[in-house]
Amino acid sequence: MKYYRAHVLICSGSNCAIKGCQTIKDALVAVLNKHELQSEIKVVDTGCLGWCEQxxxxxxxxxxxxxxxxxxSDMDEIVTEHLLKGRFVHRLMTQSTDTLGLASPLNMTPFFQKQRRVVLKNCGLINPERLEDYIHAGGYTALATALDKYAPEEIIAMVLxxxxxxRGGAGFLTGKKWSYTKAALGEPKYLICNADEGEPGTFKDRLILEGDPHLIVEGMAIAAYAIGASKGIIYVRGEYDLSIKRMEQAVLQARENGILGEGVLGSGFNFDIEVCAGAGAYVCGEETALIESIEGNRGEPRFKPPYPAEKGLWGLPTCVNNVETLAxxxxxxxxxxxxxxxxxxxxxxxxxxxxxxGNITNSGLIEVPMGITLREIIYDIGGGIPQGRRFKMAQTGGTSGGCLAEEHLDLPMDYDSLASHGSSLGSGALLIMDDSHCIxxxxxxxLKFFVHESCGKCTPCREGTPALYKxxxxxxxxQGNQDDLELIHRLARTMQDSSLCALGQTAPVPVLSAFRHFWPEVEAHMTGNCLAHKCFSGRGSKHDH
Amino acid sequence: MIEAPNKRSAQIDVFVGQPGGMLKALHALQSQSEANFLSPADIKLVASKFGVPVAKVWGTVTFYSLFATTPRGRHIIRVCENAPCHVVGASDILAALEQHLKIRAGGTTTDGLFTLEATSCLGVCGVAPAIMIDSTVYGNLTKEQLPALLAEYRQEAQA
Amino acid sequence: MTIELTINERIVCVAEGSTVLDACAKAGVKIPTLCYHPDQQIKANCRICLVEVSGQRSLQPACAYPAQSGMAVYTSTPRVREARKTILELMLASHPRACLECPRNLKCELQLLANELNISESPFPRYERQVPADLSTPSLKRVPEKCINCRRCVHACLVTQGIGILYTSERGQETVVQTVGREPLGDLSCVLCGQCLQVCPVGAITEIDDTDKVWAALADPKKHTLVQVAPAIRVALGEEFGQDPGGIVTGKLVSALRMLGFDKVFDTDFTADLTIIEEGHEFLERLKEGESLPLITSCSPGWIKFAEHNFPNLLRHLSTCKSPQQMFGALAKTYYAQSSGHNPRDIYVVSVMPCTAKKFEARRPEMQDSVYPDVDVVLTTRELARMLKQAGIVWEALAEEAFDTPLGISTGAGVIFGATGGVMEAALRTVYEVVTGEELGRLDFTAVRGMEGIKEADIEVGKQAIRVGVAHGLQNARLLMEQVERGESPYHFIEIMCCPGGCIGGGGQPIPTTNAIRQKRIAATYLADESMVLRKSHQNPAVTTLYEEFLKRPLGLRSHELLHTHYTPRTK
Structure with a gap:
């Protein structure tokens, strides 16, 4: 392997791509060429570092x-100062609070210090478009080990x-789900990777797919081996162009190198993956709706039972796992x-x-051990609330999650603690809102989101979501009155109790959560007071487009 | 132009029988449409290739927000309206775009260059407020940046 | 295997594989339903049948939830009642309130349910679906703003009939059952069978009401009004007046029509017999020539339109015989006009049909062989019932009367036209005797009877072994036609009826028409056949006279002018 004295890793996750990382890269390469450094310095496109704000x-x-x-225009200085003279360019360094002006390694910055990167271990460190980079970082050894050393049952037992x-939201034990599909009768069995990420405020799956696509191929291959699936499908949200491209490329590379197809890694196990693209429907994140969508239908959830483990894609046993779960x-x-x-x-x-x-200094992608407190995430990793404003609330798990108020800042972030407070870990979205906002x-x-995304199949969600919104x-x-409040409560109860799928069942959660944690503020509206001065004066209907 | 339907027809043959094949075929046809939509002929073609009634394909097409059944502008501007963008001022962005383009969300400019769509989360909330023009995302936007941004597309269209 | 569970703490035993809804029915508890239909797949989308099931976090739809051993189900707890009420109120918030204007007033499942649940108005914000009504066909009226998205029509169109003109489109609150591109039915390959209408719980799809035209004709002293009644009406009309399905009401039907003011009350069974003579000879001719076999029946206008749209290259297989309705009209304005001394211009022919497609058939341009429209107006069974009610006719008080002659004389073979397999059976009774010259021992060809989708039978007719096939419901028809298309059809003669069960299950019949009800109407049909003195079409004396006086011979010149037709290839 060729030796380079320095590597420059340019974040090319979607969030950075937006900000023009490609032109940065072109500029850098031009300067390197000018100084004839191209054989000494390697420039690498890598996955998301997570610190999107920066x-x-x-x-x-x-x-x-x-x-x-x-x-x-910064490239000249970086090349001449850092790469040629070995002097750091302090004005561009991320660690802007370092008063001593000393170089702090990346993992010492508060943004990274509290993180524990398992799923994101390669993101930002390897070139996601190169299989060699993934293997060099230890990739596919787990798959080889699984095929070589363990029986499928043992893999399931390990995951259990x-x-x-x-990690998609419901928090069901992955090993259990696998064992159901393994036990089901019918051939072939399908393993579907659910990459139809659509929960507002969530972009983790996108950045995992973009930053480390082979990790998903490997996770899927191990899962398929465990449950006895010969066909894998990864259903990627239609808007995620780069994710689709990277996954297609990774699957192709894996196929060409004997990692997918007949006899995976020389074993007797056959497995291949197809990449599918969605077409803009949040509800397809629900596993049976996703299956309908793959079949070419309207992405509407099915009645369960039967569960996909028994009758899934084309009526065959199917296991649907989230990207992060497989990772x-x-x-x-x-x-x-x-x-x-x-x-x-x-x-x-x-x-x-x-x-x-939301209203947070360091917005971006982070990976932390379960159980970390909300306070640590917001203030240590996230750098606190900008513009000197006060924390008002955090919405966890996306729009179908719930809101947590200031008194919950020390709540450990795990499935059960959040559930006990009417919220959920859900998709891992953490939307931070400051005190300028009205609940x-x-x-x-x-609610507008749910109105737009309700699939229209069952009555409580189709008619109830817009009614709740109105x-x-x-x-x-x-213009609200006491009767409206009672109606809202009754409607919310019915939607939770009688909707066909989780979309309709969780659509009232933001309402109930607001009423539960911010009642005085809600009540003030009944007497013509919006404490945040956002409502009334004709602005109440501003979402009505 | 007489050859075009056959060519399109051959192009979607590969998707028949594939998992997710129908959506792939629809994406492929729409991406070739100059007016960014699926015409009745496209829908009929997909129905006959996949052996399903046209009304069912219509039902599928009208379900997904990335598909359109009426002509749209050459560029689709998608503005996220969800909470992560909302809390950092997305409604101002949408209002500014509506004002600048002189259309409401859902409308197309008279020159046929832009269609403005209010959408659900685009998954780029790390740089909210964000909009997408076709498949390019523009993040951390302020409404002051919009005229220059749109001017680039206009210039490109003239050139 | 039976399983035991409790419904409201009372033990009930049901067969394994039953749903909670089945178990509730067995326990004597009625669960409200809307999207559920006994002949369709479970949809579980309306959510009105929700019940509490032990161990389940949320309420479960009784129609879909499997009954399990030891399960405890509660059907009327405060939680269940609140959810049902809320769901129904939500439906009502986006459903027009002008019940009095709706043809389904007092027969609307949504309205009846609102009444049962004691709901008179919805507290939820109103939503009006901006979708225009479709009045593009002479048969069906679609008013999508009334649609409650139960999707029963989608199933009827796609699964029962295998057509798929109607499908759920859009999403969220804009979700509505639509045609492709919202095109009017008249521009599509809709066959106008009305099976969608038959399963619609509300008034989103209804027949086009033609009763006013009939009232006007009856009131016009210059018009000589004739009415013909299809075979399927006599075994169904009683249901409109609260009778149990399966009653034969021929006598009351005739007297009621006289009371309405028709000058003559005739029977389509007469031309059904005539059809057998013409079609029977057509079959024998084709059999002799070996051409365009199998011959396929042409009585069902929905089937004809289906064939024109979907199998335009196989139209030569269709019998050229007009349907009995149209043969009647053509003869009424020629043969009857001559023999009764009426100017055909003044004769007004009204048909009472179990069928919405018949309205379309009567308007086909080729159906004017008497120079005038053969049939002026087609009424469905339901429209006739509406007229009788408007006229204040008390059903129970009606006497039983007989049809007028000569176009009211018929045989049992004409009667069974109303049931699937009936045309074939009637044809076989005649063909056998015409070919062999021997009397048929057993008249009942039971192999072609019943609700099975595709039936077949082998008959020795003289030295010739004949294989016949029978299909009802267009999904089944398509299968037989695909065989013909591939050149693999094993049949000489095929009967196809558009609607499940044949005409007795037509789109113009009383609502509800379920498979269970169809079976009762079929049983009544065969009972009516057995009670006839004459049961073979060629024994019909009026038909014999007709040939002697007017037509001369089967497939003769006059027959060709008046009783036969041609078909038009149509686009898909």
């Missing part, structure tokens, strides 16, 4: 120095022992279930990838 950014190794908010719970599998096989349990909490082992958005205005905004709209317009 993008476009790059990391220069071996020093591990991160430069952020880059412009094309590790206590891995589904955890290789690490569990490689390091043992005991190791996995050493991370996180008793009932929620492992790490969790969160996406930090009812936000609730109205949350009733909350009436309150934000200052």
């Amino acid at each position: 993008g476009p950014s790059m990391v220069i190794y071996p020093e591990g120095v991160m430069y952020s908010r880059l412009k094309n 022992d590790a206590g891995l719970r589904g 955890n599998i290789p690490a569990i096989i490689e390091n043992s279930p005991t190791w996995y349990r050493s991370l996180g909490t008793e009932n929620s082992p492992g790490t969790k990838v969160f996406t930090l958005t 009812l205005d936000l609730t109205h905004c949350f 009733l909350i709209g009436k309150m934000t317009a200052g």
Whole structure:
């Protein structure tokens, strides 16, 4: 392998791509060529570093120095100062609070210090478009180990022992789900990777797919081996162009190198993957709706039972797992279930990838051990609330999750603690809102999402979601009354109790959560007071386009 | 132009029988449409290839927000309206776009260059507020940046 | 295997594989339903049948939930009642409130349910679906704003009939059953069978009401009004007046029509017998020539339109015989006009049919062989019932009367036209005797009777072994036609009826028409056949006279002018 004295890793995750990392790269390469450094310095496109707020950014190794908010014009200085003279360009360094002006390695910055990267271990470190890079980083050893050393039942037992719970939202034990599909009759069996990420504020799956696509191929292959599936499908959200491209490329590379297809890695196990693209429907994240969509139908959920494990895609046994769930599998096989349990909490082992958005200094992608507190995430990793404002609330698990108020800041982030407070870990979205926002205005905004995304199949969701939206709209317009409140409660109960799928069942959660944690503020609207001064004056209906 | 339907027809043959094949075929046909939509002929073609009634394909097409059944502008501007963008000022962005383009969300400019769509989360909340023009995302936007951004597309269209 | 569970704490035993809804029915508890239909797949989308099931976090739809051993089900707890009420109120919030204007008023499942649940108005914000009504066909009226998205029509169109003109489109609150591109039915390959209408719980799809035209004709002193009644009406009309399905009401039907003011009350069974003579000879001719076999029946206008759209290259297989309705019309304005001394211009022919497609058939341009429209107006069974009610006719008080002659004389063979397999059976009774010259021992060809989708039989007719096939419901028809298309059809003669069960299950019949009800109407049909003195078409004396006086011979020149037709290839 050719030796380079330095590597420049340019973050090319979607969030940075937006900010023009390609032009940064072109500019850098031009300057390197000018100084004839192309044989000494290697420039690598890599996956998301997570610190999206700081993008476009790059990391220069071996020093591990991160430069952020880059412009094309900065490239000259970085090359001449850092790469030629070995002097750091302090004004561009991400660690802007370092008063001593000393170089701090990347993992010492608060943004990274509290993180524990299992799923994201390669993101930002390897070129996701090169299979060699993944293998060099230890990739596919878990698959080889699984095929070589363990029977399928043993893999399932390991995943059960590790206590891995589904990372898509519901938190069902992955090992259990696998064992149901394994036990079901019917051939072939399907393994579907659910990459139809659509929960507002969530972009973890996108960045995992873009940053480390082979990790998903490997996770899927191990899962398929365990449940006896010969066909894999990865259903990627239609808007995620780069994810689709990277996954297609990774599947092709894996196929060409004997990792997929007949006789995976020379074993007797056959498995191949197809990449499918969605077409813009949040509800397809629900596993039976996703299956309908793959079959070419309207993405509407099916009645369960039968569950997909028994009758899924084309009526055959099917296991649907989330991207992050599958991304955890290789690490569990490689390091043992005991190791996995050493991370996180008793009932929620492992790490969790969160996406930090809203009124927060460092928005982006982070991976932390389960059980970390909301306060640590917001203030240590997230850098607190910008513009000197006060924390008002955090919505966890996306729009179908619930809201947590200031008194919940020390709540451990795990499945059960959040559930006990009417919220959920869900997709890992963490939306932070400051005190400039009105709870009812936000609730109205949350509901609009469900109005747009309700599939229209069952009555409570199809008719109830817009009704709830209009009733909350009436309150934000200052026209709500006591009867409306009672109606909202009754409607919310019915939707939770009688909708066909989780979309309709969780659509009232933001309303109930607002009423539960911010009642005085809600009540104030009844007497014509919006404490945040957002509502009334004709602005109440501003979401009505 | 007489050859075009046959060519399109051959192009979607590969998707028949594939998992997710129908959506792939629809994506492929729409991406070739100059007006960014699926025509009645496209829908009939897919129905006959996949052996399903046209009304069923219509039902599928109208279900998904990325498909359109009426002509749209050459560029689709998608503005996220969900909470992560909302809390950092997305409604101002949408309002500014509506004002600048002189259309409401869902409309197409008279020159046929832009269609403005309010959408659900685009998954780029790390740089909210964000909009997508075709498949390019623009993040951390302020409404002041919009005229220059749109001007680039206009220039490109003229060139 | 039976399983035991409790419904409201009372033990009930049901067969394994039953649903909670089945178990509730067995326990004597009625669960409200809307999207559920006994002849369709479970949809579980309306959610009105929700019940509490032990161990389940949320309420479960009784129609879909499997009954399990030891399960405890509660059907009327405050939680269940609140959910049902809320769901129904939500439906009502997006459903037009002008019940009095709706043809389904007082027969609307949504309205009846609202009444049962004691709901008079919805507290939820109103939503009006902006979708225009479709009045593009002479048969069906679609008013999508009334649609409650139960999808029963989608199933009827796609699964029962295998057509798929109607499908769920859009999403969220804009979700509505639609045609492709919202095109009007008249521009599509809809066959107008009305099976969608038959399963619609509300008034979103209804027949086009032609009763006013009939009232006007009856009131016009210059018009000589004739009415013909299809075979399937006599075994169904009683249901419109509260009778149990399966009653034969021929006598009351005739007297009621006289009371309405028709000058003559005739029977389509007469031309059904005539059809057998013409079609029987056509079959024998084709058999002799060996051409265009199998011959396929042409009585069912929905089937004809289906063939024109979907198998335009196989139209030569269709019998050129007009349907009995149209043969009647053509003869009424020629033969009857001559023999009764009426100017055909003044004769007004009204048909009472179990069928919405018949309205379309009567308007086909080729159906004017008497120079005038052969048939002026087609009424469905339901429209006739509506007229009788408007006229204040008390059903129970009606006497039983007989049809007028000569076009009211018929045989049992004409009667069984109303049931699937009936035309074939009637044809076989005649063909056998015409070919062999021997009397048929057993008249009942039971192999072609019943609700099975595709039936077949082998008959020795003289030295010739004949294989016949029978299909009802267009899904089944398509299968037989695909065989013909591939050149693999094993049959000489095929009967196809558009609607499941044949005409007795037509789109113009009383609502509800379920398979269970169809079976009762079929049983009544064969009972009516058995009670006839004459049971073979060629024994019909009026038909014999008709040939002697007017037509001269089967397939003769006059027959060709008046009783035969041609078909038009149509696009898909």
